[in-house]
Structures are given as structure tokens and as C-alpha cells.
Amino acid sequence: VSQKIAKxxxxxASTATAAVQQPRLRVxxxxxxxxxxxxxxxxxxxxxxxSISGAARHMNMSYRRAxxxxxxxxxxxxxxLVETAQGGxxxxxxxxxxxxxxxxxxxxxxxxxxxxxxxxxxxxxxxxMADHPPEAIS
Amino acid sequence: VSQKIAKxxxxxASTATAAVQQPRLRVxxxxxxxxxxxxxxxxxxxxxxxSISGAARHMNMSYRRAxxxxxxxxxxxxxxLVETAQGGxxxxxxxxxxxxxxxxxxxxxxxxxxxxxxxxxxxxxxxxMADHPPEAIS
Numbered sequence: 435v436s437q438k439i440a441k442x443x444x445x446x447a448s449t450a451t452a453a454v455q456q457p458r459l460r461v462x463x464x465x466x467x468x469x470x471x472x473x474x475x476x477x478x479x480x481x482x483x484x485s486i487s488g489a490a491r492h493m494n495m496s497y498r499r500a501x502x503x504x505x506x507x508x509x510x511x512x513x514x515l516v517e518t519a520q521g522g523x524x525x526x527x528x529x530x531x532x533x534x535x536x537x538x539x540x541x542x543x544x545x546x547x548x549x550x551x552x553x554x555x556x557x558x559x560x561x562x563m564a565d566h567p568p569e570a571i572s
Numbered sequence: 573v574s575q576k577i578a579k580x581x582x583x584x585a586s587t588a589t590a591a592v593q594q595p596r597l598r599v600x601x602x603x604x605x606x607x608x609x610x611x612x613x614x615x616x617x618x619x620x621x622x623s624i625s626g627a628a629r630h631m632n633m634s635y636r637r638a639x640x641x642x643x644x645x646x647x648x649x650x651x652x653l654v655e656t657a658q659g660g661x662x663x664x665x666x667x668x669x670x671x672x673x674x675x676x677x678x679x680x681x682x683x684x685x686x687x688x689x690x691x692x693x694x695x696x697x698x699x700x701m702a703d704h705p706p707e708a709i710s
Contacts, residue, residue, distance in 0.1 A: 459595045459690065461697065464705030509706030533700065540697050544690045548595050551689030552682045559599065559678050562671065567602030568647030 459544055468510035473503050474541050480504075480516055481530040481538075504528075511537065595686040597679065606648035611641050612679050618642070618654055619668040619676070642666075649675065 460470040467473070472493075479489035490500035508514040515534030519527040530538070598608040605611070610631075617627035628638035646652040653672030657665045668676070 458598060461694070463701060465708065466705050468701060468705075506706060509702065511701055537697070537700065540693060544693045544697075547689050547693060548686040551685050552597065555678060555682045555685060556599070559675070559682070562675065563601060563606060563649055564647065567604050567606075568644060570603065 459541065459548060463510050466506060466510060469507060469537065469541055473507055474538065476500060476503055477507070477515060477530060477534060477538055480528050481535070484527050484529060486516070486518065486528045507534075595683060595690060597682055597686060601648050604644060604648060607645060607675065607679055611645050612676065614638060614641055615645070615653060615668060615672060615676055618666050619673070622665050622667060624654070624656065624666045645672075 458471045461468045476489055476493060476495075479492050480486060483489050483492065486500050486504060487497050490497050493500070504516045508516060511533060513533050514531055515537055516528050517531055519529075596609045599606045614627055614631060614633075617630045618624060621627050621630065624638050624642060625635050628635050631638070642654045646654060649671060651671050652669055653675055654666050655669055657667075
């Protein structure tokens with residue numbers, strides 16, 4: 435499972451280069467978020483684990499919550515992005531449909547496009563940032 | 573206070589056009605989110621209301637939480653983005669510095685750049701979406 439979101443600075447990396455741009459895209463559909471970072475991550479994990487419950491565990495999310503996110507995605511598109519095998523809620527397995535894979539690819543491509551588009555502006559912004567990231571404040 | 577994030581579909585608008593692209597940018601700095609949608613919104617509201625507590629109220633956020641976000645922003649940049657008048661925590665008022673206004677402008681510009689860059693891909697994605705947004709599922 436590849437993690438695209440840097441949770442920790444690379445060790446030994448200069449803190450100046452540890453400032454990372456992270457454009458995140460949300461596609462709203464009426465009042466609903468049809469897809470966004472969380473749903474896309476869930477979709478990827480379902481593809482890898484072959485089940486909603488496995489994906490939910492990876493995300494420290496309840497099965498019920500994951501199922502709701504899947505339902506929302508499925509109803510937002512012309513056809514389901516995830517299909518569950520008979521047996522359903524219990525754990526009959528789930529798979530990402532061809533449409534689901536297509537949506538995944540398109541979403542990741544859009545993220546890439548957005549990141550490339552703002553790269554120059556991001557560099558300018560970095561120049562305004564402190565030499566070192568602050569400690570977490572609480 | 574202008575709201576850029578559509579919370580409700582426009583009445584009378586076709587649901588197909590109610591699908592709205594919303595690229596959101598996060599700038600990570602080490603483990604810290606230096607700026608993102610929430611902090612930027614807070615910064616705008618401090619600029620408008622002249623106080624951290626006023627901005628916090630608008631966001632249904634505790635004063636303490638808002639103060640922590642401001643502190644994180646202030647420490648992430650070379651100089652503070654928000655300055656509080658003496659009296660401080662109580663409510664001596666707060667103002668967005670020139671650097672803060674500059675960061676705000678740059679951030680909003682990056683959002684615009686990202687949105688424009690993905691506009692075509694977003695249109696293609698919309699074509700895969702259902703005719704109507706789903707009802708909220710719970």
C-alpha cells in the first residue's frame with residue numbers, strides 16, 4: 435500500500451525541502467462530495483484488499499462508515515464504482531468495477547495536473563516559510 | 573463574508589451543472605499543515621472581524637482551537653501572519669499582517685490556477701456522473 439501523503443518528514447532531508455505541496459481535489463455533486471481524498475483512498479484499498487471491511491480496517495474506520503462512503507460514490511456515478519459479492523454486509527468480498535478504476539485513474543491524473551500547475555507558485559510560497567517547521571502545538 | 577464552498581445546490585440550477593469542482597490545497601511543512609482550507613478561511617475571517625474570537629464564532633470553533641491554528645500559521649512562516657493587540661487572549665483584537673495578506677492572495681491564486689488546470693478533466697469526469705446527486709445516506 436503506497437502512501438502518497440507524507441505523514442513524517444524524511445529523515446535527513448533539509449526541512450526547507452520537507453515543505454510539500456499537497457493539492458487535494460473534491461468533486462461536489464449537489465450537497466454531496468462524490469469523490470475526494472478519503473473516498474479515493476478507500477477505493478484504492480478496496481482494490482488492494484478485495485473487501486470493504488479490509489479497506490475500512492486499514493483506514494481505522496468502521497465498516498458502517500466505509501459502506502456509507504461506498505454507497506455515496508456508487509450513487510453519484512452512472513453505475514457503481516464498487517460491487518459487493520453476494521453475502522454482502524458480512525464479508526462476501528468487494529471489487530472495484532471498470533468504471534471505478536477509470537474514476538480512480540482520472541482522479542489521480544487531475545491531482546497530478548493540479549500539482550504541476552501550481553508548482554511554480556508553490557516554490558514562491560515556500561520562500562516565505564520559516565527555515566524549520568514548528569513543533570506541534572497543543 | 574463570501575462562501576466559496578457551495579454547501580447547497582443552487583435552486584433551479586440543473587443538477588448536472590450543480591456538480592462543482594473544488595480543488596483544495598494543503599501546504600505541508602514537515603508534519604504540520606502550514607496552510608490549508610481551514611486556516612485560510614480563518615485568516616480571512618480574522619481580517620473581516622478584526623478578532624480571533626469573532627472568526628472562531630463564525631466557524632463554530634472554540635477560541636482555543638482558532639488560537640492554535642493561528643499559532644501554527646505564525647510559526648510556519650518567516651514572520652507572523654496574524655498579530656494580536658495587547659490584551660491578547662481576552663480579546664484585544666487581532667489583525668492580519670502584510671505577510672498574512674500576501675499569503676492569502678497567493679493561496680487563493682494557487683486555488684484558481686489548480687481549478688483552471690483541471691477544468692477540462694473535470695468536465696470529462698462529470699460526464700460519468702449520475703443525472704442527479706444522491707440523497708444524503710445515513
